[in-house]
């Protein structure tokens with residue numbers, strides 16, 4: 001039996017770091033939403049005990065380091081499952097981009113293998129398991145739009161933001177999430193107004209969302225990779241309504257409402273940026289349990 005599952009990328013509409021915790025993680029307050037740029041995974045039961053990863057993409061491990069492997073293995077161990085799984089990943093989300101590609105693959109495997117292994121776990125239970133794999137996995141289990149707290153795993157759903165285009169540009173730079181958090185100087189941070197962002201989303205206020213886009217990790221990534229800051233400035237000049245770096249970067253995204261502006265921005269960026277995508281906001285929660 002085969003199952004196809006979609007694993008959409010996320011963007012952070014706002015990302016605040018409140019303090020560094022004693023366990024080494026940072027206490028966060030983030031607003032996240034999914035966009036229509038997705039990996040596709042084909043899941044199949046195997047009669048033997050193995051978990052096998054098939055992936056054609058360089059930079060994505062095809063062994064137990066793959067987050068999709070970790071997700072299947074976690075379910076297998078926790079629920080004492082004897083059969084194995086074959087996981088084929090069609091990678092469309094850029095890797096190490098700040099778009100939670102690996103986390104979304106892991107979440108898709110949790111949802112999909114829950115069905116194939118007939119575990120009947122709820123989304124809440126899958127999200128709790130997901131937190132053991134990575135901080136972004138719980139959000140990715142639900143998808144949609146949410147306020148995320150804790151180290152990212154405490155999820156409160158929000159309504160979908162008003163529809164618009166999201167133009168994503170990923171420069172050819174590798175950014176380590178752990179290093180970005182490590183170099184953040186909390187004394188210099190200008191905190192986002194998370195409440196104003198949440199209110200704007202509840203009110204369907206596109207301008208309010210644009211006005212409150214904010215990510216404290218930008219300061220670190222911009223300092224070490226000034227190219228990312230230049231990219232953000234260029235995207236503003238090309239006519240974006242608002243621009244922000246996603247997660248720890250290096251992907252920068254622009255929000256635009258009008259098709260003609262989206263086209264101008266997309267064409268302007270394709271000339272010199274490594275990977276550029278124009279997609280719609282998804283913003284709605286996963287329908288499957």
Ligand SMILES: C[C@](O)(CO)[C@H](O)COP(=O)(O)OP(=O)(O)OC[C@H]1O[C@@H](n2ccc(N)nc2=O)[C@H](O)[C@@H]1O
Nearest residue numbers: 024025026028103134135136151152177178181247248
């Ligand atoms: C930047 C974001 O993508 C924003 O959504 C996430 O905070 C990162 O999520 P992620 O990649 O799933 O993160 P994890 O794999 O759990 O952690 C990677 C590393 O980032 C740092 N980290 C992550 C989350 C958090 N709340 N505080 C941290 O300090 C830790 O050093 C950790 O070792």
Ligand SMILES: Nc1ncnc2c1ncn2[C@@H]1O[C@H](COP(=O)(O)OP(=O)(O)OP(=O)(O)O)[C@@H](O)[C@H]1O
Nearest residue numbers: 066067095096097098099100101102103105136247
């Ligand atoms: N299924 C996977 N897809 C992509 N990367 C994976 C996967 N499994 C493991 N990895 C490893 O995880 C690292 C981070 O990849 P990923 O694309 O998830 O980063 P990211 O978008 O920055 O994540 P986040 O936004 O959650 O911090 C990569 O260097 C890669 O080697």
